[in-house]
Amino acid sequence: MSEPVIIVGGGPVGATLALLLAKQGIATTVLEARKQGAAYSESRALALSYGSKRILEKLGVWAGLVQYATAINTIHVSQKGSLGRSLLRANDYKQEALGYVLSYGALSAALDDALAKESVVNFIFEASAEAIEHTSTHSSVTYLHNNKSDILNCQLVVLADGGRSLDEIAGLTKQTKEYGHDALISSVSAELPHNNVAYERFTANGPMALLPNGERNxxxxxxxxxxxxxxxxxxxxxxxxxxxxxxFGDRVGRFLSVEKRMAFPLKLSQLKTADTPHLAVIGNAAQTMHPVAGQGFNVGLRDAESLAKFIASATPDTLGSNQMLADYRTSRQSDTKNGLLFTDFLVNIFSNDIVGVSGLRSVGLGLFDLIKPVKQHLIRKMSFGK
Ligand SMILES: Cc1cc2nc3c(=O)[nH]c(=O)nc-3n(C[C@H](O)[C@H](O)[C@H](O)COP(=O)(O)OP(=O)(O)OC[C@H]3O[C@@H](n4cnc5c(N)ncnc54)[C@H](O)[C@@H]3O)c2cc1C
Structure with missing residues (x-):
């Protein structure tokens, strides 16, 4: 028996796709390796753009998340050793907020709850996909569940595994750039309240972001x-x-406490070729970005939104066809490329320690603060990917 759509990976991006499809009555099977609830205590902070919030709002998930989300009303960009700085304010762009900070755990719990109410979604926890094969007529997924191996056939398999498990799939090639940098993530409290300001600070050692999360942290x-x-x-x-x-400097006074610190390697990766009928790749599995501008998760959510539209308008004959998938990839090209270029640009220009570049940077930040259309463009890009 063949199913219409199987999603491999029920993380935030895969789960959002399943929900978008369920709202249109389209059935999916989601294979998720982790145990139910295992992600709920994950405190990693995701920076949600205003556009991502609107997607979650339309799905009815946002109302239950508001209490866990912290609005970013101002973004303060600065660099160590320079007076140049730039401010982006939600008020100036007639938006209620520039974005929101939310823990991965709170988002996962809300999405799982919403999916549990959808009768057309068959969400299988502790089901780990081991192999995906595609032919000109369908795809098949081999997965392990309860120590038993099983195979499902479908017209379209969507790989949303975060890019860490299934790299070896015929027809898929990735281009990866290692930054040689790691990201340290943690939570800190400070002497002064955050007033819903997010800070991006560039130093000779690399960029840092301090995002308001909760009342004081x-x-x-x-x-x-x-x-x-x-x-x-x-x-x-x-x-x-x-x-x-x-x-970081004195903007929020002294720092009072820090929670557990962990580090992970930073890389930029993107799909180079995806000559894969009946297989689409979305979210972090399709592109991984430097977290400096908080773009990665938002680009992934827009992947899900766009793919849901293509699936909904496909006929049983065209679902998963080469043409449908090529059209989907074309629709995502410029947003993904912009996100990757933008973050890579920020990392390169602002993490550069060459004499002279630092002076240019402060001039750049100063000018950037004066030119309204440039800021307007940046806000639209960060908010909606346009
Ligand atoms: C350590 C770390 C820290 C990060 N910190 C930040 C941050 O501070 N700010 C920020 O904005 N972004 C951060 N990111 C990026 C952010 O987490 C991603 O953009 C976002 O999670 C992408 O969602 P996703 O659903 O595509 O992938 P993921 O969240 O990775 O979800 C993938 C899902 O697939 C499941 N899965 C994997 N393999 C299989 C398989 N074979 N079979 C079945 N299921 C499978 C996993 O269990 C997981 O639930 C971080 C990423 C990492 C890895």
């Missing part, structure tokens, strides 16, 4: 060369906070 993403980040992990809490204060 901030989520921290501090990136730098591997050795540098490794050395930050060895500091005790007081030493770490002092070093962070020295790099």
């Amino acid at each position: 901030f989520s921290l993403v501090w990136t730098g060369k591997k050795e540098y980040v490794a050395s930050l992990l060895t500091l005790n809490d007081a030493e770490f906070l002092a070093q962070f204060h020295a790099e």
Whole structure:
């Protein structure tokens, strides 16, 4: 028996796709490797754009999430050792917020709850896809569940596994650039309230982001060369906070406490070819970005939104066809490319320690602050991907 759509990976992007399809009465089977509830305690902060919030709102998920989300009303961009700085304010763009900060766990729980109410979604936890094969007529997914191997056939398999498990699929090639940098993530509290301001700060060691999360806390993403980040992990809490204060400056006073710190490697990766009938790739599986501008998750959500439209307008004959998938990929090309280029540009220009570049950077930030259309463009891009 063949199903219409199987989604491999029920993370935020795969789960959103299943929900978007369910709202149109389209049945899916979602294979998710983790146990039910295993992601709910994940405190990793996701930066949601205003556009992503609107997608979740339309799906009826946002109402239950508001209490866990912290609005970003201002983004303050600065660089260490320079007076140049730029401010982006929601008010100036007639938006209620520039974005929101939300924990991965809260979002996962809300999406799982919403999916459980949809009778057309068959969500199988602890089901790990082991292989995907595609032919000109269909795809098949081999998966392990309860120590038993099973195979499902479908017209379209959507790979939303976050890009970490199924790299070896015929016809899929990825281009990867290792930054040689790691990101340290944690949560810190400070002397002064955050007032819903998110800070992006560029230092000679690499960029850092401090995002308001909860009433008083901030989520921290501090990136730098591997050795540098490794050395930050060895500091005790007081030493770490002092070093962070020295790099970040005095904008929110002294830092009072830090939670568990963890680091992960940073890379930029994107699909180079996807000559794969009956198989689409979305979310982090399709592109992985540097977290500096908080773009990755939002681009993934827009993948899900766009693919749902193509699936909904396909006929049983065209679902998963080469033409349908080529049209979908074309629709996503410019948004993905812009997101990748934009983040890569920020990392390259602002993490560069060459003499002279630093001066240019502060001039750049100063000018950027004066030119309204440039900021307007940036806001639209960060909010909606346009
Ligand atoms: C360590 C880390 C820290 C991050 N920190 C930040 C941050 O601070 N801010 C930010 O904006 N973004 C951050 N990101 C990026 C952000 O998490 C991603 O953009 C977002 O999670 C992408 O969602 P996704 O659904 O595509 O993939 P994922 O969230 O990775 O979800 C993939 C899902 O697929 C499941 N899966 C994997 N393999 C299989 C398989 N073979 N069979 C079945 N299921 C499978 C997994 O269990 C998971 O539930 C971080 C990413 C990582 C890895």
